[in-house]
Amino acid sequence: MRKSTFTALAFSILVGLPTASLAGSEDIVVEDAWSRASIGINRPGAAYMTLRNTGTEPVTLLGLETPLAMMPDIHETKTDANGVSSMAPAGEIIIPPGESVSLEPGGMHAMLMRLQTKMVEGETFPLTMNFADGGKLTVNVPILGIAARGPEG
Amino acid sequence: MSRRTLLTYGAAIASMLALALFIGWWQVDGTGAPEPVAQRPLPLTQMEFQMTDQGGETVGPASLLGNPSMVFFGFTYCPDVCPTTLSDISGWLDDLGDDVADMNVVFITVDPERDTVPAMAEYVSYFHPAIQGWSGTLDETARAAAGFRASYEKVATDGHYTMNHTASVFLFDADGRFASTIDYHEPREFAVPKIRRVLARAEEETS
Numbered sequence: 001m002r003k004s005t006f007t008a009l010a011f012s013i014l015v016g017l018p019t020a021s022l023a024g025s026e027d028i029v030v031e032d033a034w035s036r037a038s039i040g041i042n043r044p045g046a047a048y049m050t051l052r053n054t055g056t057e058p059v060t061l062l063g064l065e066t067p068l069a070m071m072p073d074i075h076e077t078k079t080d081a082n083g084v085s086s087m088a089p090a091g092e093i094i095i096p097p098g099e100s101v102s103l104e105p106g107g108m109h110a111m112l113m114r115l116q117t118k119m120v121e122g123e124t125f126p127l128t129m130n131f132a133d134g135g136k137l138t139v140n141v142p143i144l145g146i147a148a149r150g151p152e153g
Numbered sequence: 154m155s156r157r158t159l160l161t162y163g164a165a166i167a168s169m170l171a172l173a174l175f176i177g178w179w180q181v182d183g184t185g186a187p188e189p190v191a192q193r194p195l196p197l198t199q200m201e202f203q204m205t206d207q208g209g210e211t212v213g214p215a216s217l218l219g220n221p222s223m224v225f226f227g228f229t230y231c232p233d234v235c236p237t238t239l240s241d242i243s244g245w246l247d248d249l250g251d252d253v254a255d256m257n258v259v260f261i262t263v264d265p266e267r268d269t270v271p272a273m274a275e276y277v278s279y280f281h282p283a284i285q286g287w288s289g290t291l292d293e294t295a296r297a298a299a300g301f302r303a304s305y306e307k308v309a310t311d312g313h314y315t316m317n318h319t320a321s322v323f324l325f326d327a328d329g330r331f332a333s334t335i336d337y338h339e340p341r342e343f344a345v346p347k348i349r350r351v352l353a354r355a356e357e358e359t360s
Contacts, residue, residue, distance in 0.1 A: 039229075042230070043229060046233050082319070083334070084304055084319050085318060105236075106233070106234070106237055109233050112232070113310075113311075113313075146279040147279055
């Protein structure tokens with residue numbers, strides 16, 4: 001069996017989707033996922049990661065799902081010329097072939113609105129990414145301390 | 154269409170264009186331009202506002218005089234900018250070690266409706282121990298922001314709200330004079346020297 005066929009087959013078994021419906025999202029690799037612990041469940045949480053497209057086609061990320069939060073969405077922080085920061089939904093995110101898109105502090109983040117449980121340092125939570133080709137990718141995001149600055153803490 | 158009609162139309166279009174250009178100029182560069190928002194903060198000695206710190210003490214700009222200060226605005230329901238700023242500042246303070254023992258480091262909430270004194274006390278306890286959390290009434294918050302020339306705005310989201318706000322960190326010397334601004338998420342190699350300069354100025358004055 002060719003390696004690519006094997007990868008595609010393994011992926012389709014993993015997520016239970018027919019290989020035919022996928023075009024590109026199986027080539028997405030998630031690196032350095034992390035998030036901060038929360039105080040209670042009233043405040044929204046945030047998660048960060050790098051999405052790397054190892055394939056040859058652009059891949060579009062449509063949205064997120066997680067049992068941790070009712071409304072997960074990718075938001076983008078912008079700071080204007082006067083130093084005023086604001087946040088807005090980032091919309092669809094296109095990851096060009098061979099490139100990476102980073103969700104990092106001060107840029108884009110997975111905004112976890114309506115937390116269902118407290119985010120406890122040392123635990124992880126599953127975060128599923130839904131791609132335009134119908135593919136899904138679930139990663140376990142480590143929860144670091146409230147004052148964490150990056151994937152290393 | 155007669156030549157005369159064409160001329161009339163042409164003149165009308167040209168004058169409309171001229172008017173549009175004039176309005177555009179007036180709004181962008183002329184007297185109709187909005188006042189620039191990013192002005193220098195007032196000296197602390199000229200500010201007037203009263204708040205409560207994380208320990209329940211009444212505080213204000215005068216509480217900061219005598220030592221250099223680092224002041225920034227934010228809110229604890231902020232998932233990205235504020236924890237990042239607080240973590241960045243905690244990192245700078247760790248780098249500076251004992252040199253910043255006397256520095257005032259103050260986080261002022263722009264969302265006092267949710268950020269009560271106990272909420273601020275719990276939040277700041279997760280970061281560097283030097284960081285204070287100040288909360289005031291809506292009026293006092295507005296007075297504080299006006300003094301620092303900071304701006305903030307409540308923005309509705311689905312059933313909740315978030316706050317847009319000035320994310321810069323303001324540095325003042327021990328006499329309350331504004332020294333410099335550290336922009337949001339400015340790299341440590343730029344931020345730490347700015348803090349050192351304010352600290353050095355305080356040293357010179359006391360020696």
